[in-house]
Amino acid sequence: MTNEREKLKNQEHTLTFFQMVIVTGFTGGIIWSITAYLCFFFHFTSIEPNIILEPFTVGVWRKMWIGKILAILFYGLISIGAAIVYYLTLKKFKSMWAGAAYGLFLCGFVLFILNPIFPSMKPLFKLDLNTIITCACIYVVYGVFIGYSISYEHSRVEKFKKRAAAKAGTQI
Numbered sequence: 001m002t003n004e005r006e007k008l009k010n011q012e013h014t015l016t017f018f019q020m021v022i023v024t025g026f027t028g029g030i031i032w033s034i035t036a037y038l039c040f041f042f043h044f045t046s047i048e049p050n051i052i053l054e055p056f057t058v059g060v061w062r063k064m065w066i067g068k069i070l071a072i073l074f075y076g077l078i079s080i081g082a083a084i085v086y087y088l089t090l091k092k093f094k095s096m097w098a099g100a101a102y103g104l105f106l107c108g109f110v111l112f113i114l115n116p117i118f119p120s121m122k123p124l125f126k127l128d129l130n131t132i133i134t135c136a137c138i139y140v141v142y143g144v145f146i147g148y149s150i151s152y153e154h155s156r157v158e159k160f161k162k163r164a165a166a167k168a169g170t171q172i
Helices: 002-010 017-041 049-053 065-090 096-113 129-171
Strands: none
Touching: 017 049, 017 065, 017 129, 049 065, 065 096, 065 129, 096 129
């Protein structure tokens, strides 16, 4: 009985690959939405990140601290979905360029496709150049963060599986 308890205490608490994807997505959403708030604060962009709440909420509270915190958390949740999409489609690419391209794709998706959902956001061709460049840069580094994290972990898991299979083959 005590031997079983000792084994349980000594076991490492590791995440599955899919759990790591979820944590990476949430963390990326938090980090890069905070970065977007800093860019808005320093006037690099005219799009305030709490615009994400616009289709769902009414009131001035969106511009207050509670709106900013909720927007950051909402970006974290949405980012989980973006990380899962990367996991399902691009995890085998070992280059940071796949993540950068994914980030640009997401930027284009938000600025072209989702633009009508946000009434206070100007259409893409009416946005100033600083806003477009800042938006693209944030999405590129976000995509690299998500993509490289997921691709690195996928590569590591595959190497581990190959070593385990090779070990099992030699022990027979």
